[in-house]
Every structure is written in C-alpha cells, then in structure tokens.
Amino acid sequence: MSQTMSQTPAVLFVCLGNICRSPLAEAAFRAAAERAQMTVEVDSAGLGRWHLGYPPDPRAQAVARRNGIDISERRARQIREEDFHRFDYVIGLDSENLAGLRRLCPANARASVSLLLDHVQGRAGQSVTDPYYEDDAAFDDAWRDACEGAEGLIAKLKKDMK
Numbered sequence: 001m002s003q004t005m006s007q008t009p010a011v012l013f014v015c016l017g018n019i020c021r022s023p024l025a026e027a028a029f030r031a032a033a034e035r036a037q038m039t040v041e042v043d044s045a046g047l048g049r050w051h052l053g054y055p056p057d058p059r060a061q062a063v064a065r066r067n068g069i070d071i072s073e074r075r076a077r078q079i080r081e082e083d084f085h086r087f088d089y090v091i092g093l094d095s096e097n098l099a100g101l102r103r104l105c106p107a108n109a110r111a112s113v114s115l116l117l118d119h120v121q122g123r124a125g126q127s128v129t130d131p132y133y134e135d136d137a138a139f140d141d142a143w144r145d146a147c148e149g150a151e152g153l154i155a156k157l158k159k160d161m162k
C-alpha cells in the first residue's frame, strides 16, 4: 500500500461529459468491488461542463440496465481541484481525458492519475472509445472496456492492500 492510501480506496473515473463512459466505469467498478467484497469510495466526473446536472445518456443507462445496473439516478458533475486531494486514484477513460487531468492535477495531489485500461494487462495506453456519436454497439464496447478496467483495478488494489 502506498503511504498515503487509506484503507478504503477512493476512485474517481473521468471522461469528457460524465454522461457516457465514466458513469459506466463507476457502475462497473462498484459492481466489481461488491463481488470482491471490497469497500471502496467511487464517483465519476467530466472534464467538460456541457451536461452538468444531467442523467447519463439514455444509451448508457440502457447498456447498464442490460447488465443489471440502474444508473438513472446519477447526475453529471465537473471535476474540481479538491477531487485530486480527496481521491486516491483519478482515472481517465481516454488519452485526451488523461492529458486534461494531468494539466489540472496540482503538484501536491493525493491522487495518482492514470488511464483506465493501463490497469488491464496487455492494454496499457489504450483508450475507451467515445461512444457519444456512435451506435448502441459502441456502448456495449464501452461497457466491456469499463468492466475489464474495473476488474484490473480491483486486482491491483487487492495487491496493494496486502
């Protein structure tokens, strides 16, 4: 365990709008933590402010529902500086998100900033493709990537906590 990490890991997933990919990553990670019987703090946020206060995109809600999870109550919010002090991990969904997070991250941050698929063996550096202008299949792909990332992250946290 790193020196600053608390017993309850706090993880923030971040995409552009906080209406498609990061709410899916949040839901997938919460479910993976539950399966692993791990207590975690988890949230998601967007770099942009276009969708503040909005529920997830109906296509994101639908793919979560197809996988047994209701995300309809979530509301989009924008990342703020205090998030880098509150969360142990701030995780971007794509490489542009990661670049934006690195620009915003204060020097004395608590958070370690990374890319979701960096936590999946053989997928380091890969982005979760933005499905916003795509079809339902793209949302299925985003869900699958979110689940792979969530499982990889749980495995890493378990190892770190030993």
Ligand code: 4NP
Binding pocket: 015, 016, 017, 018, 019, 020, 021, 022, 050, 130, 131, 132
């Ligand atoms: P997200 O998807 O970043 O996965 O929430 C997007 C949502 C909205 C826009 C782009 C991506 N947009 O351009 O409004």
